[in-house]
Amino acid sequence: MQHRSLSxxxxxxxxxxxxxxxxxxxxxVLEQKQNTLVISNxxxxxxxxxxxxxxxKGVLIDFWKLYGERSGTKIVFNLIDWQPxxxxxxxxxxxxxxxxxxxxxxxxxxxxxxxxxxxxxxIYIDVNLMGIIDEDIK
Numbered sequence: 110m111q112h113r114s115l116s117x118x119x120x121x122x123x124x125x126x127x128x129x130x131x132x133x134x135x136x137x138v139l140e141q142k143q144n145t146l147v148i149s150n151x152x153x154x155x156x157x158x159x160x161x162x163x164x165x166k167g168v169l170i171d172f173w174k175l176y177g178e179r180s181g182t183k184i185v186f187n188l189i190d191w192q193p194x195x196x197x198x199x200x201x202x203x204x205x206x207x208x209x210x211x212x213x214x215x216x217x218x219x220x221x222x223x224x225x226x227x228x229x230x231x232i233y234i235d236v237n238l239m240g241i242i243d244e245d246i247k
Contacts, residue, residue: 145183148173149195149203152188158207160188169207172225 150158150169158167165186177184187203188194197203199218210228211221 144181145185146173146177146205147185147187147197147203148205148207149187149189149197150207151191151194154191158188173205173207 152158152160154167156167157169158165160166165188170186173184173186176182186207187197189197194203194206195209195215195218198206206219208225209215209219209221215221
């Protein structure tokens, strides 16, 4: 069983000021007020980020809301399909992807911040689908 680190790009208000001036031609997100972060993620990644009754919900949503409250930063969520959520950040339409599992391919595109928490996953498969009989498992 592999443990995968769930990493996100954490930006402070100071970093936003630097990136806004360094990437002024990068897209519409940089035209927003400097104390606003646009955060993108999947709209269907329960329990981490999802839409419910038209409102963003989930563990990562709660994290970023708390970050906004404590830092005085306005947080705007853009929860959409998975690949477009990555594109939003890569193309400069969002500042941050709320939570992203690290991979070498993604690290070529995104700057990863500190690990928020580890995610342990398991796969459960009906043994009949695998052609495995009970004796083989024991």
